[in-house]
Amino acid sequence: MLEAFNFRVILEYLPLYMQCFVATLWLSALSLLGAIIVGIIACAMRLSQSRTMSGIAGIYIESIRSTPLLVQLYFFYFGLPTIGIMLPEWVTGVIALTLNSGAYYAEIIRSGIQAIHFGQIEAGIASGLSYFQRMRYIILPQALGMTIRPMLGQAIVLVKDSSLLSLISIVELTRAGQLLTSERFMPAEGFLTTAAFYLVLYYMLKTFSNWSEKRLIFREAH
Amino acid sequence: MLGFYFSELMRSLPFFLKGVWMTVAVAGLSLIFGTIIGFITGIARAGRNKPARLIIGVWVDLIRGTPFLVQVFIIFFILPGIGIELEAFPAAVIALSNLTASFICEIVASGILAVPTGQREAATASGLSRYQQLRFIVLPQAMRTIIPPLVGQYVLLIKDSSVVSAIGVVDITRVGWLTVQRILEGMMVFGLVEILYFAICYPLINLSGFLERRMTVVTTKL
Numbered sequence: 001m002l003e004a005f006n007f008r009v010i011l012e013y014l015p016l017y018m019q020c021f022v023a024t025l026w027l028s029a030l031s032l033l034g035a036i037i038v039g040i041i042a043c044a045m046r047l048s049q050s051r052t053m054s055g056i057a058g059i060y061i062e063s064i065r066s067t068p069l070l071v072q073l074y075f076f077y078f079g080l081p082t083i084g085i086m087l088p089e090w091v092t093g094v095i096a097l098t099l100n101s102g103a104y105y106a107e108i109i110r111s112g113i114q115a116i117h118f119g120q121i122e123a124g125i126a127s128g129l130s131y132f133q134r135m136r137y138i139i140l141p142q143a144l145g146m147t148i149r150p151m152l153g154q155a156i157v158l159v160k161d162s163s164l165l166s167l168i169s170i171v172e173l174t175r176a177g178q179l180l181t182s183e184r185f186m187p188a189e190g191f192l193t194t195a196a197f198y199l200v201l202y203y204m205l206k207t208f209s210n211w212s213e214k215r216l217i218f219r220e221a222h
Numbered sequence: 223m224l225g226f227y228f229s230e231l232m233r234s235l236p237f238f239l240k241g242v243w244m245t246v247a248v249a250g251l252s253l254i255f256g257t258i259i260g261f262i263t264g265i266a267r268a269g270r271n272k273p274a275r276l277i278i279g280v281w282v283d284l285i286r287g288t289p290f291l292v293q294v295f296i297i298f299f300i301l302p303g304i305g306i307e308l309e310a311f312p313a314a315v316i317a318l319s320n321l322t323a324s325f326i327c328e329i330v331a332s333g334i335l336a337v338p339t340g341q342r343e344a345a346t347a348s349g350l351s352r353y354q355q356l357r358f359i360v361l362p363q364a365m366r367t368i369i370p371p372l373v374g375q376y377v378l379l380i381k382d383s384s385v386v387s388a389i390g391v392v393d394i395t396r397v398g399w400l401t402v403q404r405i406l407e408g409m410m411v412f413g414l415v416e417i418l419y420f421a422i423c424y425p426l427i428n429l430s431g432f433l434e435r436r437m438t439v440v441t442t443k444l
Contacts, residue, residue, distance in 0.1 A: 066377075066423040067416045068384035071395055075416065078408025156286075163289035167388055174292055187299035195288045195296065202287030 020176040028159045034098035039105025064103035093165040108150045112143035152209040227407045241397030249383045252318035260326025268334035285324035298389045314386035333368035370434035
């Protein structure tokens with residue numbers, strides 16, 4: 001198989017791949033940012049005293065976690081136009097990815113916050129710190145330290161999940177492989193190159209994750 | 223109009239049930255193969271054979287570092303190029319088994335490594351063979367750490383099985399995709415698809431959480 005491997009075609013398509021690589025980076029980065037914000041909000045709602053708030057967040061988190069991302073993606077892609085909302089494909093894709101990862105981030109953040117001993121929060125209250133001061137100086141620094149690894153793990157999942165956006169014809173890395181397959185009938189060159197680009201991203205995030213575990217975890221939290 | 227689409231959707235319910243059957247078939251077969259291969263490779267990864275450990279480690283990284291959709295395309299489009307013709311269904315089962323095996327491998331390996339070495343040493347001192355150690359001492363204890371994430375992995379397996387709809391396996395997702403071409407109510411159609419996945423996955427997620435709580439209690443009692 002290797003002697004038939006056509007590196008010239010890959011070189012020819014390299015500009016397209018680079019462009020698609022950047023597109024994957026952008027789509028993932030945007031969704032990641034959105035997902036963390038959605039996650040923080042959903043988590044705050046889940047942990048709030050209000051039953052309604054907590055219930056809504058619970059339904060959101062459970063329904064996202066119990067259904068496949070691809071179905072959620074199709075739900076927005078085919079569903080939004082029927083209620084009169086016309087969006088470009090990539091916006092639909094980012095919305096689906098954001099809402100999907102947001103639910104997982106909510107759970108990760110919640111586990112981080114709940115791992116903090118209640119005595120620390122009480123000590124904060126006793127010292128006269130306000131809610132935001134307690135969050136800013138006591139809870140969040142520790143929760144972030146403990147959750148940095150699962151958060152980066154979810155970021156890796158998000159980057160890989162962005163490949164599904166190719167199925168609603170957004171041009172990103174996986175789509176580049178599909179294009180090479182359909183234009184030149186070279187699936188091996190197409191998809192193995194795509195896989196190689198994803199592996200680069202994976203190893204970068206994995207290295208960062210290993211490094212952050214050594215550097216960023218606040219030992220006091222344990 | 224909505225009522226018309228709804229009754230139309232209800233009429234195609236048998237089609238959806240066929241899709242459920244296909245999802246269960248793909249996921250069920252992959253669950254069996256993935257678990258068997260995952261346990262074998264996991265035991266080898268926690269074992270003493272260095273080359274085997276290294277090769278399995280590279281395999282796990284390759285599978286974890288690339289999107290499942292790309293793996294499906296590689297198996298479906300590239301294997302025919304080296305003389306292995308595959309229908310969509312076996313290709314889907316191979317891809318999904320491979321993915322599941324790589325994740326279960328890591329779960330099993332970390333479960334085995336979590337068993338204290340003293341247990342193994344005591345077993346050696348009692349004259350048990352390597353196989354007997356594994357069968358009667360190590361695995362029964364490791365199962366406590368293995369089972370909760372294993373059930374969680376099965377949920378991921380069912381959700382990931384939606385991706386094989388991209389190569390034309392007529393599972394629940396594909397049925398939704400085909401139906402939405404005819405019944406132009408994306409939210410309704412994919413709402414139904416989500417309900418079907420939810421009905422399968424939600425009980426399993428809760429089972430995983432339940433087992434986790436239960437198994438932890440058992441370990442702390444020891």
